[in-house]
Amino acid sequence: MIRTSDDTVERGVVLPLVTALVKLPSLADPTTRSSVTRLLADELREPLTIANHPNAVIHLSHLAEYCTERPRRLVALLRVLSLVEPDTRPMNDLRRHIGMMHTLDLFEPDDLTRLLKLLGGIVVPDIADIYRAVAGDAASGLGRATTYLEVFSILEDLNSRPDGIPRPIVFIEHVAVKVRKDLAIELRLWVDEQAAKREITAEVAALRESLRTDPPDDSPPAPGTVAYLLLALRGEGPSGDLYRLTPARHLGITAEWSPRVATDRVGPLEAIQTHVADLVEQAERDWASFEPDIRIEFILDRDNINLAVDQWPAENDEAVPEPIGSRYQVVVRSLERNSDDKYLRVWRRRWRALAGQARTCRPVDRDGCVRAQDATQDGVRELRSMLSRRHEVVALLLSGPPKADPEPQDEITSAVKAGVPLILWHRKSSPDKSFVRAVDYLLHDEDDDHPFLERVRRARATAFGERHVAHPCGELSVLYDDPMRRVLPHRAAPPEEVAVG
Numbered sequence: 001m002i003r004t005s006d007d008t009v010e011r012g013v014v015l016p017l018v019t020a021l022v023k024l025p026s027l028a029d030p031t032t033r034s035s036v037t038r039l040l041a042d043e044l045r046e047p048l049t050i051a052n053h054p055n056a057v058i059h060l061s062h063l064a065e066y067c068t069e070r071p072r073r074l075v076a077l078l079r080v081l082s083l084v085e086p087d088t089r090p091m092n093d094l095r096r097h098i099g100m101m102h103t104l105d106l107f108e109p110d111d112l113t114r115l116l117k118l119l120g121g122i123v124v125p126d127i128a129d130i131y132r133a134v135a136g137d138a139a140s141g142l143g144r145a146t147t148y149l150e151v152f153s154i155l156e157d158l159n160s161r162p163d164g165i166p167r168p169i170v171f172i173e174h175v176a177v178k179v180r181k182d183l184a185i186e187l188r189l190w191v192d193e194q195a196a197k198r199e200i201t202a203e204v205a206a207l208r209e210s211l212r213t214d215p216p217d218d219s220p221p222a223p224g225t226v227a228y229l230l231l232a233l234r235g236e237g238p239s240g241d242l243y244r245l246t247p248a249r250h251l252g253i254t255a256e257w258s259p260r261v262a263t264d265r266v267g268p269l270e271a272i273q274t275h276v277a278d279l280v281e282q283a284e285r286d287w288a289s290f291e292p293d294i295r296i297e298f299i300l301d302r303d304n305i306n307l308a309v310d311q312w313p314a315e316n317d318e319a320v321p322e323p324i325g326s327r328y329q330v331v332v333r334s335l336e337r338n339s340d341d342k343y344l345r346v347w348r349r350r351w352r353a354l355a356g357q358a359r360t361c362r363p364v365d366r367d368g369c370v371r372a373q374d375a376t377q378d379g380v381r382e383l384r385s386m387l388s389r390r391h392e393v394v395a396l397l398l399s400g401p402p403k404a405d406p407e408p409q410d411e412i413t414s415a416v417k418a419g420v421p422l423i424l425w426h427r428k429s430s431p432d433k434s435f436v437r438a439v440d441y442l443l444h445d446e447d448d449d450h451p452f453l454e455r456v457r458r459a460r461a462t463a464f465g466e467r468h469v470a471h472p473c474g475e476l477s478v479l480y481d482d483p484m485r486r487v488l489p490h491r492a493a494p495p496e497e498v499a500v501g
Contacts, residue, residue: 017064020097022057023090024081033059036080040067043076074098075153087244088237106156106166111194115172118186119148124258127151128341130174134167163203169194170207177211179258220290225252227292229283230259230487231276232299233307234335236266243272243304247279248487251287257485276309277316280324295453296328299487301335305412306402306427306477310460326461329453331480334416338486346391346419347483354394354421355482363444364422364452369395371436372411380409387418397439398425412479423479426472438472453480 026032034052040063041048050066053059067073078095085091107115124130131151155167169191176187188208195204221227232246244266250259265275283294298309309332310325324330337343353368370393372383379399387393402412402425415423424442426435441448442455450458456478463471 013068014061014064016097017068018057018061020090020094021060021064024085024094025088025090026085027060028056030054030056030059032084033063036084037063039080039083040073040076043080044073072153106152106168107194111190112152115187115190116148118183118190119175124175124178126178127175130171130178131155134171134174163206164198164200165195165203165207166198169204173204173207173211180260221252221292223291225290225292227251227283227287227290227294228259228485229279229294229296230299231279231296231309232335232487233272233304233309234301235303241268242266243269245272245275249283251290251292259487273312274316276324277313280314280328281316294328296324296330297333297487298330299333299335299338302402302406302413303404305332305334305479306404306425308427308475308477310477311474323460323464325457326464327457329457330460331453331456331478333479333481333487337416337481343417343419344483347421347481348419349391350394350419351421351481351483353392363446364395365392366444368392369397369443371397372399374399375403375411380411380414383411384409384414384418387415387420393420395422395424395443396420397431397436398423400430401425401427421481421483425477427475427477429475432472435472435476438476453478 021027027036030052033056037048037050037052048066050059050062053062063077067077078098081091081094131154135155151171152168155171161167161170172187172191176184176191179187191204192201195201228250230248230250232248234244236242236244244264246261246264248259248261250257265272267275280296287294298307300307300309310330311323313321314324314327315321337347354364370386370390373379375398396411396415398411398415403410406413412423412425424439425431431439438459442452442459445455448455456473456476459471459473460476463474467474
């Protein structure tokens with residue numbers, strides 16, 4: 001059974017967990033409960049003697065009693081349930097409940113709560129690398145969207161280092177190197193308190209010195225420094241008419257990529273568009289004194305990849321709203337690819353080939369750009385074969401818009417999995433001659449002295465001014481995905497406010 005800091009059995013642990021589990025809609029089904037048990041046994045690599053029972057409360061009581069015996073079992077349970085239960089409010093309540101349980105013998109509950117609040121909303125792109133450095137190569141792998149609490153629970157099961165520092169504390173020291181200076185100070189103060197309690201202050205000081213890097217430049221960014229407004233958007237719930245928006249921002253005050261995540265917003269698409277314009281306006285106000293080059297990136301799941309986000313209004317109070325893609329460099333990115341290291345190796349390889357071209361005023365090499373021929377099963381197979389043979393391919397023009405009801409393997413999914421960092425398409429039809437010519441200009445013109453993304457912005461601005469003649473770039477979508485600036489979706493939490501209109 002889970003124990004508190006005074007090593008006494010924690011009372012009232014199983015029943016609250018059962019109460020949280022019963023609220024999950026998927027666990028009302030006996031077949032799903034049985035599948036969860038089997039998956040949990042596979043995840044833990046140990047036999048489970050939990051008998052199936054037609055009464056959900058009794059079955060889940062046995063499951064809860066088993067999982068509360070060790071922190072790693074609760075971590076495994078969260079992983080399994082994340083596969084069968086979407087990010088609903090009951091699932092988020094369960095995550096929060098387990099987070100507030102005394103799952104870590106190492107920390108006092110108040111200390112753990114304060115630490116998790118410090119880490120809330122912070123994206124550390126190379127979190128898996130930090131975990132491996134702290135846990136060692138023999139440690140079990142992390143899930144696709146692991147929480148900090150899960151990492152701490154796994155590390156708690158490992159022995160302390162030879163110097164006596166518990167590995168969760170080592171992990172926090174590594175994270176402090178990667179985040180903003182103000183947050184790093186708070187994290188190190190927290191570690192200092194833990195070190196004093198355990199009489200390992202000298203050992204922690206030596207660890208901190210070994211991790212020291214060059215001091216960050218805390219001076220204000222020069223005018224023109226790139227700033228990012230990041231907008232992760234995905235469907236929410238089974239009805240199909242709600243969306244969850246997770247905004248984040250990064251201003252280049254520090255060299256480290258550490259976008260700060262804000263509160264989620266859930267609502268219908270029209271309300272989400274309005275909120276996006278509010279976020280754009282707020283970024284303009286907050287960053288006005290720095291005069292940065294603001295860029296906007298929508299991180300979309302596959303089902304929503306064809307949304308015309310670059311045509312959403314940049315302001316809410318304009319009679320004739322200007323599209324954000326006319327005012328800012330706007331691209332889309334793949335939520336799935338940002339969430340899974342499985343595609344990272346080939347993605348980085350192709351990105352390195354593209355980065356030296358598209359970031360400068362040089363045209364993108366024609367040898368690295370291809371056009372998909374057709375979206376049939378045979379056409380997709382040919383595309384996948386070509387991408388496997390030609391690692392120099394960095395840009396792809398789709399044969400048509402991604403389908404609203406995607407197949408397991410279509411053109412854009414195949415390109416994303418193959419690591420293609422730049423994908424272009426017409427949102428409404430197959431590319432005609434005028435569209436192909438426009439894309440050819442954006443990618444390859446040698447006389448235009450603007451970088452690729454600025455060419456796209458200017459083309460969209462022209463399309464805004466020529467709305468009556470249906471400019472070819474008015475329906476242009478550009479997926480431009482940088483693996484060095486990954487945006488890992490954090491565990492969704494219930495939004496502070498649900499947008500209703």
